[in-house]
Amino acid sequence: MRVVGLMSGTSYDAVDAAAADITADGGALRVTPLGLVSAPWDDGLRALLAGALPPARTSLGDVCRLDTGIGRAFAAVAVRAVDELCAGRAELIASHGQTVHHWAEEGRVFGTLQLGEPAWIAEATGLPVVSGFRPRDVAAGGQGAPLVSLVDVLWLRSRPGVSVALNLGGIANLTAVPAAGEPVAFDTGPGNALMDAAVTELTGGRRTYDEDGALAAAGRVHEPLLARLSGDPYYRLPPPRTTGKELFHIGHVHRALEGVGPVAPADLLATLTALTARTVAAAVRPLGAAEVIASGGGTRNPVLMGMLRAELGGTALVTSDTLGLPAAAKEALAFAVLGFLTAHGVAGTLPSCTGARGARILGSLTPGRGPLRLPAAMPGDINSLSFTMR
Structure with missing residues (x-):
């Protein structure tokens, strides 16, 4: 499966898209990176984002505008990645979105919010999108991070x-x-x-x-x-x-x-x-x-x-x-892998790393233009997989 992973981190300096060919043959998971494209934030959108983050106050109107603006920005980079890195032949998009709030108090996490409406990405690329990776781990008592673990x-x-x-x-x-x-x-x-x-x-x-x-x-x-x-x-x-x-x-x-x-x-x-x-x-x-x-x-x-x-x-x-893992592309590639695991019914967390009650399949799926057809579930769990990055 050819997957594009989308990521913008807490520095919110750019949207990164990393593509990879990912295959699962029995218990062997193989990831072949196909490259990275990156686009800086539009100045106006970045200013709106910076003005909404702590310690600033914000409004629901600004949150709505950010959700749409970030979704459209991610969609534009996803289209580039599909065309430039995948020769127009990708099968899945995995979008982390932009974290705007992580509700943590006294060592516990009660909620987490990533903006970037996936419908814009699905509409622009025609591909199904896995998004919202963190909340399921939080709901299971975990920290919701770091998911790249x-x-x-x-x-x-x-x-x-x-x-x-x-x-x-x-x-x-x-x-x-x-x-x-x-x-x-x-x-x-x-x-x-x-x-x-x-x-x-x-x-x-x-x-x-x-x-x-x-x-x-x-x-x-x-x-x-x-x-x-x-x-x-x-x-x-x-x-x-x-x-x-x-x-x-x-x-x-x-x-x-x-x-x-x-x-x-x-x-x-x-x-x-x-x-x-x-x-x-x-x-x-x-x-x-x-x-x-x-x-x-x-x-x-x-x-x-x-x-x-x-x-x-x-x-x-x-x-x-x-x-052999490009430092600039690592997090976007990691979310491509997590999206692949979600599509194949495999949990994407390790409880010893996030503190959750158990491993959970992450994210939500937004269909692309055609019917949503998921691949067959992979047998076993993450502990039974071998891993090759080539």
Whole structure:
């Protein structure tokens, strides 16, 4: 089955579409990546989205406009992916949508909201769409994230020792995959979110991220500020745990700055970059990792990667590209796999990673132009599958 996975992460800088040929032959799941197309957000839509996210207030009218606008933006990228990556011959779209709220309190998740109405995607491509992946896991008592943990486990469980897959998106999350025993997964805290928020405010919106870590490289870490930021109770919650921009937004930085005194812009960026590196490394250390395999937009920030490498000490840090999985495409590819599993009646979660009562088949299906014909259900479950990425 040729599947297109659609993703926009918590940095909401672009919509990514990754295509893959996915086959299941007996107990063997084979994934052949076909490429990635990406499109930046329209300036007006991105501004509407940024203005609706915490700590801002919003209206149901704005939510409706965002749901339609995001759905249409995803649809346009899906059409490109079908034409450019699949030669017009795709069979399924798997759309994560855009997370706008993750309702977490005291370590529990009560709800999660992703916008991007799938009907627009189905109408534009004529293909069935799997969407709404996270709510079913939340309804089963899980965190609803990180859902890529299942793909991480399939991908890495044959490697020796403990492999840690790390995603450096707006929020950083990891999956620890031991050679034996149960995997674990959780959000470590901010990835790029606080750095991006600070750059956006400091430049009046002219820039939205610290390109190549240039600002951070020009500054020095402000240790008192770093200590205040590192003291947030979130970091003491046991896994599985998840978070989002409901907590890690510019107001979080403002509160930490109270009583610290003036901090130069470059020093602020150096400190926020160090916060991500130190909290990620602190989360990795107890796991006994032999290697950390990073993906996501943060891998393009050499200052962040350098700080993280220093914090990890002797633990190897590489990007997923070195293992044949493009760092920029990993999350979109993961949702293509999850969509394939849903279409074949296979659960897409691991309870040890999300904290749910049990594994669940994820998402909802929106038919394409023709009758909805699902493939035959695959026998067994995810634990019985072997996995090949080629």
